Amino acid sequence: MTYCVGLRLNSGLVFMSDTRTNAGVDNVSVFRKMFTWNQPGERVITMLTAGNLATTQSVVSLLDERAKIPAERKPSILEAPTMLQVAQLVGETLRETIHANAASGQNADSTFNATIILGGQIGTMQPRLFLIYPEGNFIESTADTPFFQIGETKYGRPILVRAYEPGMSFEDAVKLLLVSFDSTIKANLSVGLPLDLLVYENDTLKIGHEKRFGIDDPYYQQISTGWGEALKQAFHSLPDFSF
Template sequence: MTYCLAMLLNEGVVCLSDTRTNAGLDNISKFRKSFTWEVPGERAIVLMTAGNLAITQAVMGLLQENIENPQPGIETLFSATSMYRVAEIVGDAMRVVQGRDGPALAQMGESSTASIIVAGQRAGGRPRLFHIYAAGNFVEATADSPYFQIGEHKYGKPIIDRVITVETPLKTAVTAALLSMDSTLRSNLSVGMPLDLTVIRTDEFRISEARRIENDDPSFDALSKGWSAALRRSFDEMDALWN
């Protein structure tokens, strides 16, 4: 399981993912689920993955292989003319991998379900955010629905629902993302540290911030403890309102 969250704001894009994968209670590992590509001043792209690890790793590998060994007629993340085209390229890669590996996994009784969040901005366009499904099709975030979650999202969703709009300042969105993740970490053991935080500011056309948050990160620990204390204080206030 995993938890990945991406938010599309007027000020930019915020992406956060955990790193835990497991295949049973006694087989827990850490794998990066957030991947970035950039041409500073021209484009910045973030992909986050959830689902069958072999499928998502194969998709990431295929995308990188096409960049490193470009073939005539094959567009890459670096040659795509828009973020919409980037989403199509990722969807096409998903179809290739699913078509190759999906039937064999099904025969073994294994699921090939996977999903990918695509976020970023290319020069000449606005920041955009997409959710790619296992079939390679996708949907795009809008002002009405400015965020996507994949993986174990239910524990962290209420915070985002109450706080995030496209007008939310970038710094506030980062805080909301971290608190959403903290709520998920506390309620589900299949989501775990460390975390990968990525920020792209509008019209910077680069990865503005890329931070690995470890178990002993003092800022995250203070945020977690502060949120718990704030909730306890708020609960006491709400308790007094009920007659």
């Protein structure tokens, strides 16, 4: 499994992804699930992937190759004029990849499905955030639904629902994401450290802060141990029940 979140704030986009992949519980590896394409001053595109690792790696490699080789460049996410067209391109590539595996006559215990969070900004247009389905279609975040989660989404959802605010600072958003990820990691073996973070500030058209939180990261440790205590205090601050 996997856990990835893309948040849209008033001031930009924040992405976080875990790095654990597993085929069963006895075959566990570390793979990056966050990918960025950047032409400084022109566009920044970030993708988070969940699902079948062969599928997501293949999608990323195809997008990469088409962006790098001039002859192949016709449909390239570095040339598409809008984020909507980038999303269409990624969706098509995802659908084709899944279809190619499914149609090959091979069978597998699990499906070849994958889901992608895509966010970024091109030129002077608004930054946009999409959730792309295995079928290749997608939805876009709005003020009503300003964040997307993929993978093992349930444990970490309540704190996002309660504490997210569109006007929060990047620093607070990172804190919020770490709490959400820590709640998930504590409850589910299929999500694990290290965690990748990327912050994109509106209209900068360059990658903002990037960071990897490992198990030894002192701030992650503070959040992980502090949150248990803070939750207990929050719990005790509620009015007591009496029969």
